Amino acid sequence: MDRKTGIQKAILLAAVLLFILLPLTIVEDPYFLHVLITMGFSLIMAVSLRQILMIGQLSFGHIFFMAVGAYTCALMLKAGFSFWVCLPAAGLLSGILGLVVGLPTLRLRGAYFAILTMCYGAATVPLIGSLGFLGRWTGLGDIPHPTIPFLAGSRQIADKTQYYFLILGLVFVTLAIFYRLDKSNFGAECRAIAQNASLSESVGIRVTRVQVTAFSIACFFAGIGGAFFAPYMRILAPEAFSIWHGADFLVFTVIGGVGHVLGPLVGTMVIGMLNEFLRGYPEIQTIIYALALISAVFFIPGGLISLRFLIPQWIKGGAPSE
Amino acid sequence: MSFLQIVELTKYFGGIAALQKLNLEVKRGEILGLIGPNGAGKTTFFNVVSGVFHPSRGKVLFQDKEISGLRTSQIAHRGIVRTFQATSLYTDFPVRQNIEVASRLNRKAGFWSDLLNTRFARLDGERVAETVMTILEYFKISHLKDELARNLPHGYQRILGLAIALAAKPQLLLLDEPMTGMNAEETEMMMSLIKGLRERGITILLVEHNMKAVMGICERIVVLNFGKKIAEGPPQKIQESKEVVEAYLGAERYAH
Numbered sequence: 114m115d116r117k118t119g120i121q122k123a124i125l126l127a128a129v130l131l132f133i134l135l136p137l138t139i140v141e142d143p144y145f146l147h148v149l150i151t152m153g154f155s156l157i158m159a160v161s162l163r164q165i166l167m168i169g170q171l172s173f174g175h176i177f178f179m180a181v182g183a184y185t186c187a188l189m190l191k192a193g194f195s196f197w198v199c200l201p202a203a204g205l206l207s208g209i210l211g212l213v214v215g216l217p218t219l220r221l222r223g224a225y226f227a228i229l230t231m232c233y234g235a236a237t238v239p240l241i242g243s244l245g246f247l248g249r250w251t252g253l254g255d256i257p258h259p260t261i262p263f264l265a266g267s268r269q270i271a272d273k274t275q276y277y278f279l280i281l282g283l284v285f286v287t288l289a290i291f292y293r294l295d296k297s298n299f300g301a302e303c304r305a306i307a308q309n310a311s312l313s314e315s316v317g318i319r320v321t322r323v324q325v326t327a328f329s330i331a332c333f334f335a336g337i338g339g340a341f342f343a344p345y346m347r348i349l350a351p352e353a354f355s356i357w358h359g360a361d362f363l364v365f366t367v368i369g370g371v372g373h374v375l376g377p378l379v380g381t382m383v384i385g386m387l388n389e390f391l392r393g394y395p396e397i398q399t400i401i402y403a404l405a406l407i408s409a410v411f412f413i414p415g416g417l418i419s420l421r422f423l424i425p426q427w428i429k430g431g432a433p434s435e
Numbered sequence: 436m437s438f439l440q441i442v443e444l445t446k447y448f449g450g451i452a453a454l455q456k457l458n459l460e461v462k463r464g465e466i467l468g469l470i471g472p473n474g475a476g477k478t479t480f481f482n483v484v485s486g487v488f489h490p491s492r493g494k495v496l497f498q499d500k501e502i503s504g505l506r507t508s509q510i511a512h513r514g515i516v517r518t519f520q521a522t523s524l525y526t527d528f529p530v531r532q533n534i535e536v537a538s539r540l541n542r543k544a545g546f547w548s549d550l551l552n553t554r555f556a557r558l559d560g561e562r563v564a565e566t567v568m569t570i571l572e573y574f575k576i577s578h579l580k581d582e583l584a585r586n587l588p589h590g591y592q593r594i595l596g597l598a599i600a601l602a603a604k605p606q607l608l609l610l611d612e613p614m615t616g617m618n619a620e621e622t623e624m625m626m627s628l629i630k631g632l633r634e635r636g637i638t639i640l641l642v643e644h645n646m647k648a649v650m651g652i653c654e655r656i657v658v659l660n661f662g663k664k665i666a667e668g669p670p671q672k673i674q675e676s677k678e679v680v681e682a683y684l685g686a687e688r689y690a691h
Contacts, residue, residue: 250573266495292453298542298549298560305525312523315485316603317538 132281136274137180146273150345152385153280154338157287159365159377161334164291166371167300168327169307170219171227174234176359178207182339184247187256187349196259207264207336208329215328220321234356241351252350256343276345283341287334292374294330303327368409370416379417436499438463438638439484439515439607444478444493446483446662453479455662456493461607466639468653470646472683476662477642478520481609485517486510497607511540516608518613522592524599526585530576533584533595534567537602541566567602574598574628590621597628602605607638614645621681626652650674658682 136146158179165172182203189199201401202337218229257273259279294300302323306313343349369380387405391398413419439461446454453476460489469477484495486507495503502510507542525533541563542549544556572576579587584595593613596690600608610629614622626648633639643649649656650670658666658673662683666673673679 147499293550293552297552298536298539299543299546301532301536302539305528308525308527309488309523311507312519312525312535312599314507315511315517315519317508317516317540318536319508 127322129285136224136277143273146277148385148389150273150277150280152381153277153284154341155362155365155385156284156378156381157334157341158362159330159369159381160287160291160374161338162295162362163366163374163377164303164327164331164372166366167295167303167307168219168312168324170223170324170328172230172234172331173227173356173359173363174230174232174237175331175335175362176354176356177233177237178211178335179339179342179359180237180241180354181207181210182336183343183349183354184241184253184337184339186340187253187343188246190257190259190344191253191255198343200337203340204333204336207339210331211329211332211335212325215325215332217320218329219324231356234359237354237356238351238396241354247351248349249276250351252348254348256347256349259344263291280341280345283337287337288374288378291334368376368406368416370418372415373418376416376418383417436497437496439640440494440496440499441484442494444480444483444494444495445491446479446488447491450595453662454483454490457659457662457664459657459664461638461640463638463661464633464636465655466633466641466653468649468656468670469640469642470644470649470656471659471665474661475659475682477659478611479662481517481611481642484510484611485515491666511603511605512564514604515609516600516603516605516607517609518596518611520611520615522589522596524584524592524595527583529581529583530587530595531567531571531580533599534570535563537599538563538567540603570598570601573601573631582608589616590618591624593617593621594628597625601632601637607640608632610639610641610643612643613641614643614648622648 135149158175160299162172162175165175183207185203186196186199189202190196194202214233218226221229241247247253302313302318305318306320306323342353346353365380365384366377367380368384369378370376387402391401394401409417413423415422437460439459439649441457441459444454444457444459445452445661457476457480469480469613471477480490483503484508486502488645490503493503494501497510497513499514500513502513504516505513525536528536531540542559543620544553544559548556548559568577568580571580576591576594576598579591583591587595593615597610597613600610613629614625617625622645629639630652641649641653653670655668656666656670656673657664658676664680665682666676
């Protein structure tokens with residue numbers, strides 16, 4: 114193992130330990146845990162959305178698949194199923210729906226695909242509001258907490274700390290899977306298709322198949338994110354799945370950087386912390402937030418994780434090469 | 436068994452016939468040249484054969500099986516690979532990765548083996564990596580393997596385009612104006628590279644405007660004009676053909 118990989122692994126281990134020990138030692142404030150938990154499922158949404166960006170497509174409708182996962186899990190939990198059955202079921206249903214939606218739509222070129230995603234993204238809230246079994250506008254309430262079967266007496270997850278560890282585990286698994294995806298030939302083909310789809314076709318890469326697969330995987334994880342969201346919030350209301358919340362995930366991903374799996378992580382945390390910081394200054398909150406986003410896109414188009422390339426070059430004194 | 440058979444191929448764009456009842460055969464192992472003035476239908480022909488367009492009428496048969504209407508990737512699986520008139524590369528990838536990602540048809544590991552990084556996938560990956568280096572060495576660009584494709588000088592970019600096509604293990608290679616923008620020295624090198632590919636058993640269909648190159652490497656030439664075949668034969672015959680000269684110089688005659 115060379116030095117660079119060794120340092121990377123050390124940093125990774127330190128970060129993981131930090132996240133595990135955080136609520137146990139320093140922080141007990143439930144609000145702070147809520148912020149972290151929110152970052153957690155937002156991160157799952159952001160990193161799965163990133164996969165869609167990796168095939169060269171833009172989706173404003175990712176929130177739709179989160180809603181599918183959330184309501185599926187909520188209904189199944191209320192019907193008495195174990196959370197550990199609901200979770201994969203919700204993901205699977207979202208994934209299959211992603212397959213159904215992706216197959217006809219991914220053939221469309223960039224702008225047309227994006228507009229289509231905007232359509233079903235915006236349709237999410239009114240769709241939920243019109244369906245009786247989803248609680249219409251009053252919402253779906255009394256969603257039971259997940260139970261952990263292995264611990265003695267089958268305890269229910271009740272407090273924030275336990276939810277924190279649940280989302281931490283889910284985030285870890287999600288990041289690991291997308292990291293593996295990136296390193297595989299499949300990931301390389303996704304990036305190839307994003308750069309040059311017609312060249313990819315001519316060398317035998319099944320462009321549509323790769324795109325639909327990537328899209329379905331992304332939707333699966335959106336479903337997982339939604340499935341966590343349901344019992345955590347205890348009540349599901351259609352407004353939670355507005356297209357503007359969906360836009361948040363896109364912002365986290367793009368600001369953080371699409372180039373690496375950890376980009377959305379950086380984006381989610383930085384913007385999350387920025388938001389919390391600005392909560393104390395309501396007058397200038399919106400302006401500062403907007404300025405921050407515009408500056409980030411303007412000065413660091415590759416996202417915050419691209420700084421790991423740019424900073425060493427700035428230190429060396431040269432201009433960053435484009 | 437015929438190799439590539441074009442039967443009464445017709446392609447309309449709106450009211451314009453880009454290809455009209457074209458009949459053509461490419462024999463296995465030959466280098467066939469396809470020439471004609473601009474707008475004659477050469478690139479449309481490539482686009483139809485490689486699956487970018489469906490024929491309006493007629494058929495394309497490869498090794499006696501009909502391929503008209505198949506998707507480009509399916510046609511590539513059958514063994515037909517094309518290069519592009521405008522340089523088409525993976526600009527953000529280094530040279531080595533360009534060839535690597537184009538080696539899809541050379542890989543044996545399936546989706547799950549690849550994802551789970553099984554031993555089978557790793558070994559397959561090593562084998563492909565060796566083939567990639569062999570291709571880079573054949574084209575004498577292995578010293579550029581870590582260079583980003585977009586940073587290469589034009590001549591090397593054209594060569595990379597050819598190397599990418601070779602990575603897809605073609606039986607039939609459709610080369611669309613490979614010598615574009617090359618000087619005399621680069622053209623010579625490209626000519627010997629193409630001849631070398633034929634030595635390795637690849638049949639080549641070459642569209643090219645550089646007449647020296649065409650006459651130099653093609654055993655047989657087909658001339659198109661206005662979507663129709665107007666002449667066919669060895670280079671000598673084509674050079675002496677009245678119809679061909681008229682097709683290329685025809686516009687000049689009416690210019691005054």
